[in-house]
Amino acid sequence: MELLNRKLKYIIQMKKKDLPQDESNLKSANMTEVLYVTDENDNYITGNSTGWDAKKAALDESMNLINERIEEAKKNVAHKKVSPIIYFMELNKMDLGVLSAYVGMWQWRVKRHTKPKIFNTLSESILEKYANTFGISVDELKNFDGKS
Numbered sequence: 001m002e003l004l005n006r007k008l009k010y011i012i013q014m015k016k017k018d019l020p021q022d023e024s025n026l027k028s029a030n031m032t033e034v035l036y037v038t039d040e041n042d043n044y045i046t047g048n049s050t051g052w053d054a055k056k057a058a059l060d061e062s063m064n065l066i067n068e069r070i071e072e073a074k075k076n077v078a079h080k081k082v083s084p085i086i087y088f089m090e091l092n093k094m095d096l097g098v099l100s101a102y103v104g105m106w107q108w109r110v111k112r113h114t115k116p117k118i119f120n121t122l123s124e125s126i127l128e129k130y131a132n133t134f135g136i137s138v139d140e141l142k143n144f145d146g147k148s
Helices: 002-012 053-078 084-091 096-103 107-113 125-133 138-143
Strands: 031-036 044-049
Touching: 044 053, 053 084, 084 096, 084 138, 096 107, 096 125, 125 138
Parallel strands: none
Antiparallel strands: 031 044
């Protein structure tokens, strides 16, 4: 427990001179992350970091999981288990709650639209709401078959 408390204190009160500058996506994009650190007088200040190995590993794992969900959604569209709405929702890192807020419909209604049979009966105006939300054309939405 003592070791854990010391590590937490180190993380919470990291000195500016100890701020991690590990290789990460931030560094390759010429960007930095602003973090709160302490100076030599233990006053809180901001410092820039190009990355932190532990954070990079966690973010990489999260991105891998997101990419797996996108691929699974694509396969499900190809097998006609779900409508293209599911694929574009995953691609845009949304869930039903977020998507329903963007398109201005109840969640239960959006969920119905994720069924291929229902999706194929949607009006042009409803498809346009989804397409606008996903930043694609209605044709792209209607014609996405998960195979390309």
